[in-house]
Amino acid sequence: DIQMTQSPASLSASVGETVTITCRASGNIHNYLAWYQQKQGKSPQLLVYNAKTLADGVPSRFSGSGSGTQYSLKINSLQPEDFGSYFCQHFWGTPYTFGGGTKLEIK
């Protein structure tokens, strides 16, 4: 099974800053990686799929990159609505495991 290691587990940043979250897969996942945002008490929402393709309606300040086993989600110019939790997930065969999550908080 592919394991996903996500870092950092938590992150404190100010509005306007740029942050990067990373996920490392235990094996090559061939860009089959998605990123989700989750607000407290809500369901996850898709941000990025295929490592770098933005989902419909996602602001361009979000961007995904990476290949092989290393992937990143970058958020430029943080906005108040960006605070919450972020998860990566691979789709290179079941089980579709998730990263442990990153909690992004306001500094």
Place this chain on the structure above:
Amino acid sequence: QVQLQQSGADLVRPGASVNLSCKALGYKFIDYEMHWVKQTPVHGLEWIGVIHPGSGGTAYNQKFRGKATLTANKSSSTAYMEFSSLTSEDSAVYYCTREVISTVVATSYYFDFWGQGTTLTVSS
């Protein structure tokens, strides 16, 4: 519009079974595989398994094999997950989510819609 409507929160006794439901609205139910995901503060998001509503074919995370049973009713466009022999470790929020498999530009896989989640509490 696409919606996945999940059954309400449940409080059940240890050792019991529970059947969670997920009603699909706004799309053709049999055209998309339905997945189930468990979320806890300790273990985060865990993939439980998947069902293809058209064929009834399933696949499970080894961790949940024998614990979870996925079924689907095509006539009511509803997916179900039965969770058996419940313990406190099964207390969690459970989500159903639809998988998109697209080959329009490049082969893509992702979960585009999620249910609102069902909170399951196992307690005596």
